[in-house]
Amino acid sequence: MGPLSNLFKSRQCITGISGSGNNWAHGHDVYGPQYGEAILEKIQSEAEKCESLQSFNILHSLGGGTGSGLGSYIMEALHDNYSGVLRISVPVFPSKDDDVVTSPYNSMLAVKSLVDHADCVLPIENEALCEILDKMEVRKLRSPTLYVPKPSKGKKHPSGKGFDAMNEIVANLLLHLTSSVRFDGSLNVDLNELTTNLVPFPKLHFLMSSMSPALHGPSHENAAQLPTVNQLFTDVILHKNQLVKGNPLACTYLASAFLFRGSQSNVSDLSANICHLRQRMKMVHWNPEGFKIGHCFRPPLHAPQALLCLANNTCIRNPFKRMKKRFEKLFKKRVYVHHYAEYMDLGTFALALDSLEDLIEHYGEHEGPLMLRQFA
């Protein structure tokens, strides 16, 4: 019904009526089997229209019941039915002030599915998006032409920020991620290449993402305020620009990708910046040159150049640790557990917790002391 309604046909939609009650088990174990076949049929009819299907991108939140529970079911079904096609998830992790009380259970259960069935996950935290928007509002006071999305009239995040503004950042992420697939460049990087380069072990596929600029930069009239390519590289590794709260510079990089959009810079600029960044980044000992560079000629709309950084970094443990803590606080007293027992075996919680602990431990194995760069 919105302004982009012409892009979607009704045959591409499946809707229920009653909702999942913010219950992962309801979404996964009731709606999954109930709607699964219809969902797969619609997926197949869309997939058949692609000459070369490269990936499924799943956009969902982990805090509720549908995106989380039914989302997990669909992920598993895609793994079974389209095993050769990448499954990329862009999930919203619940924040500490999430208004869904069962979000710790839902997110824990969903993460297990992401560990087992996704090829690549780019988590988003609303808190991080809010902080990015806050900083843009501060910058706007100094540069009035800076574009900052207006808060939408609809539902707002507890911080007061409109979800539309926050979603715009995530939309930019997806546009940037797929820019090399859509446009020419000197170093094309498609989605398969990203997973090959960034995922050294099958379960360690949770990536920190950051962009510079996260949203539209200053207008073109203020050329002096436009960031240089060097500045983009410096900004993109800072903790304040991450889309998940965390400081990758304080932890260890298993691998990272820098995807540049724009034609004003070329491979020597990108390569020189990677050389500088290496001095500041702690790389895992078996991959001291673990970088992937991409260059797409076409810049994003409203900015002459932009940079996306995807990093497989051990600091991703932090949101998982927070998730585990919130889960244990709730589960200790078995609060709301009976709602889940209606639809699933309660042993599923234990399996999910084990999976999360394994993930945290596995990432922890690669956290090392500072490695001095070895000169050839």
Added chain:
Amino acid sequence: MRDCVRARVRERERMGVVVLQVGQGGNQFGLSLFDALFSLTSSLANEFFREPRRSADLPRARAVLIDSEPKVVAAVKRRSRAMGYWRYGPYSSYTEDSGSGNNWAKGFCRLGPSWQDALSDLVRREVEMCDIFDGFITSQSLAGGTGAGIGSYLLEVLKDEYPSCNTLSHCIWPLEGECTVQYYNVVLSIAHLCDVVDGLLLVKNETLMSTCKKALGIQRPSFDDMNTVGARALASVLVPAYYQTKPKLTGLLKSSGKATTCKVKSSDCQSQMMSSTQVRILSDLVTGLCSHPKYRMLALRNTPQVPTGLDNSTTHPWKSHLKQLKQMLYMEPSWAMESTSSVHGHKCTSDYSAFRKIDRCVANLLVLRGKGSSDADVSLLEDKALYPVWSKDPLMVATNTAPLGDFHIFASLLSNCSSAIAPAAHALSRARAMHASKAYLYQYAKHGLSMDDFDTSFEAIEAVLEQYREL
């Protein structure tokens, strides 16, 4: 024109070399190579271009373009049309839309075999358009999945289908940090290519970038700039040149089969052709440089990097260039092609031999282009210290009095030498470190490559390194 000369000219015009451009890097470089081949010689290099069906059309490059996604090949073809001097054939390319994911195993074990029939047909069509087929030159990057993986597979197939043809593989060595899994892909590629190609010319992107910055003053070189430098270097040994008839080269000339006994009397082109034997590009390159099965690695050095005018102030314009090339052989291997000394009146007085390791060579092909090239004193490069004792007649010299494009004087040295394989030592150690941690191995195992396959490749590279260390 004498009959024998007429025959040689006709033969040259009918001879063909087919260039296989594989992957993004390979196709981008291939475009620059054909551009250089076309523009750097006054006569059409028919080995690399063929006449179109309709005379009004542009000459067609003897090329096959292969990639796992369509955008790069489409862009390369578009750019060749826009240049307006030559074109790629309309049916000379094969692309799919799958991508190879920077995964050598996906390229070698999956995509290569599934594309084999289509690629074989495409290649055969191009080969059949050569009256005399001299062999293949491949242009491929070693970092990714297509150029490295599919390229390696294709060359194995072509070795079976054309057992007696010559193959020179021009391999682009990636910049540090271009791709996370590049050391795996590089090591796997070289291990496989060593068995199937005659000569492997490794060219580092880092070296090309450094040449652009230091010698050409391009502060922020693009891939186009780097490819232009690399393409000029390769074209300088591929466009026509003529052997000098010296007694010690008789053995080599006999192997080419077309020796004459007349001495060079003047720098006139026709007289040159009457009296000397033309370098048969691939046949002579590989026979003269890579006849030993254990030594196939090549490196290319050239000077100058910037066109210079005719220098009539010195009677020995070639001396400084040859000295510079010799100096490059005495520098650290990673410094090859990075010399920034200007040509005129530069002071190359330091003899580095006392301080640096010599880049020992199995054989060298020296190509000199410009006025007086046939009279140049090449004794600097006949230095016995450069070569192992068992290497007979290791220096081949070819000259052409015609300038190379804007370069009135140009000297290239294509060497079968230890510095060519030096980058592989670093790649091997990085690959071994990743392999020991089992990083990324599951990505390769998915497509049929096991840990043992990696070990086999590691051993193969180690063996090649050991051979060159013994030089």
